[in-house]
Amino acid sequence: xxxxxxxxxxxxxxxxxxxxxxxxxxxxxxxxxxxxxxxxxxxxxxxxxxxxxxxxxxxxxxxxxxxxxxxxxxxxxxxxxxxxxxxxxxxxxxxxxxxxxxxxxxxxxxxxxxxxxxxxxxxxxxxxxxxxxxxxxxxxxxxxxxxxxxxxxxxxxxxxxxxxxxxxxxxxxxxxxxxxxxxxxxxxxxxxxxxxxxxxxxxxxxxxxxxxxxxxxxxxxxxxxxxxxxxxxxxxxxxxxxxxxxxxxxxxxxxxxxxxxxxxxxxxxxxxxxxxxxxxxxxxxxxxxxxxxxxxxxxxxxxxxxxxxxxxxxxxxxxxxxxxxxxxxxxxxxxxxxxxxxxxxxxxxxxxxxxx
Amino acid sequence: xxxxxxxxxxxxxxxxxxxxxxxxxxxxxxxxxxxxxxxxxxxxxxxxxxxxxxxxxxxxxxxxxxxxxxxxxxxxxxxxxxxxxxxxxxxxxxxxxxxxxxxxxxxxxxxxxxxxxxxxxxxxxxxxxxxxxxxxxxxxxxxxxxxxxxxxxxxxxxxxxxx
Numbered sequence: 001x002x003x004x005x006x007x008x009x010x011x012x013x014x015x016x017x018x019x020x021x022x023x024x025x026x027x028x029x030x031x032x033x034x035x036x037x038x039x040x041x042x043x044x045x046x047x048x049x050x051x052x053x054x055x056x057x058x059x060x061x062x063x064x065x066x067x068x069x070x071x072x073x074x075x076x077x078x079x080x081x082x083x084x085x086x087x088x089x090x091x092x093x094x095x096x097x098x099x100x101x102x103x104x105x106x107x108x109x110x111x112x113x114x115x116x117x118x119x120x121x122x123x124x125x126x127x128x129x130x131x132x133x134x135x136x137x138x139x140x141x142x143x144x145x146x147x148x149x150x151x152x153x154x155x156x157x158x159x160x161x162x163x164x165x166x167x168x169x170x171x172x173x174x175x176x177x178x179x180x181x182x183x184x185x186x187x188x189x190x191x192x193x194x195x196x197x198x199x200x201x202x203x204x205x206x207x208x209x210x211x212x213x214x215x216x217x218x219x220x221x222x223x224x225x226x227x228x229x230x231x232x233x234x235x236x237x238x239x240x241x242x243x244x245x246x247x248x249x250x251x252x253x254x255x256x257x258x259x260x261x262x263x264x265x266x267x268x269x270x271x272x273x274x275x276x277x278x279x280x281x282x283x284x285x286x287x288x289x290x291x292x293x294x295x296x297x298x299x300x301x302x303x304x305x306x307x308x309x310x311x312x313x314x315x316x317x318x319x320x321x322x323x324x325x326x327x328x329x330x331x332x333x334x335x336x337x338x339x340x341x342x343x344x345x346x347x348x349x350x351x352x353x354x355x356x
Numbered sequence: 357x358x359x360x361x362x363x364x365x366x367x368x369x370x371x372x373x374x375x376x377x378x379x380x381x382x383x384x385x386x387x388x389x390x391x392x393x394x395x396x397x398x399x400x401x402x403x404x405x406x407x408x409x410x411x412x413x414x415x416x417x418x419x420x421x422x423x424x425x426x427x428x429x430x431x432x433x434x435x436x437x438x439x440x441x442x443x444x445x446x447x448x449x450x451x452x453x454x455x456x457x458x459x460x461x462x463x464x465x466x467x468x469x470x471x472x473x474x475x476x477x478x479x480x481x482x483x484x485x486x487x488x489x490x491x492x493x494x495x496x497x498x499x500x501x502x503x504x505x506x507x508x509x510x511x512x513x514x515x516x517x518x519x
Contacts, residue, residue, distance in 0.1 A: 137410045140413065140422070150429075163426065163429055167426065
């Protein structure tokens, strides 16, 4: 086998692993979120299907699959059909440049082909030089899915939801981008692997300590980007029914939901990789592998799970913003705060020499 | 591999650019323009400049076109009415002649050149930025920015009947 075919084969396997895991995580997340929210609100949540209600996502999937697909008579047919696809495609595209866990060596089992034994791999589909910028570009494209969904249905509520989501994502993208600037300055690279590598050692080396203002801005802007409470105005059900996906039913509704949850997971993974030290344990001296298993996956997975839990926690705790408050907060608080932090850090780097 | 990708995305860019002009539905036009911009970004990436490719998508497809779509949706532009082109036959004839001339010229240029990059371009993003902000190019660079600003102001003046 030529090296090119080997690389191609590995890439295909990685894509299958990442997309499969994300889809599994998406369905599991719907259950975890509903159960956790229920406990926070003194309810039980879905607990009838399977042990602890664990099969609820499967039941939901079957239900959505067999439901009738309704399309409004006045809808713009092709755009209406394409919008959920755009939403999911952009959400999945962003996951291609994110590292999931540490680089590791494959075990030297004898049944593996020789070129696979002991090969260094990482669950990362494309290690782009401009990784962070790529994510930024793709999330910027992600707006189109929501906007087109809102416009194509030709319904007032959908259109209002679409307008709201485009304005909101547009405003908060600026703060989101600014919150990454100081990380890029400190790591001198757009590559996520480099940023993670810069956080090795003790846990006070993690970016969340030094770049705490950036972390706050990132967390708030990112939860606005994925339109979670308290920023879920694009689908505020007490005002505009369900916003841009009011008219969607059946599997297309499921596709839009899938896009949203994959975006949420992406945001959590990015928070882990960029700010929370990635797969570094935070305590030097802990071995990197245990019986050949790279322990980095454990720390990394725990951090991602924690960030996801905080998102659910916020949803169970906070009320929704008013629209003018949302715009005011984005433009007059988050963006200036991020810009000031960039200037402070840039000044510090310039005065104290290169590197954070 | 690169050549195949180039031809695929170049064809996509041209085809969607044609759709931008030919399409009567303004939203479809805007969406086709997004496809054009993204294909151009892929071509930039193939030329060895992923930074420019990412900026292309962020600035044009991600920011400017979202604003376009936002305005189109606010105005609820559905479909431009079919109306005869202003100026009548003579103007259309002249336009067609000009387009033919342009296509012929483009063809001659393509035939004469040997279609290779002028020089091996292998500068990093930082070097590129340093060149761009060097005294050699700084004036042209800033002048372009002022030109774009002037165009923006002009667009506002044209669009608003009363200021």
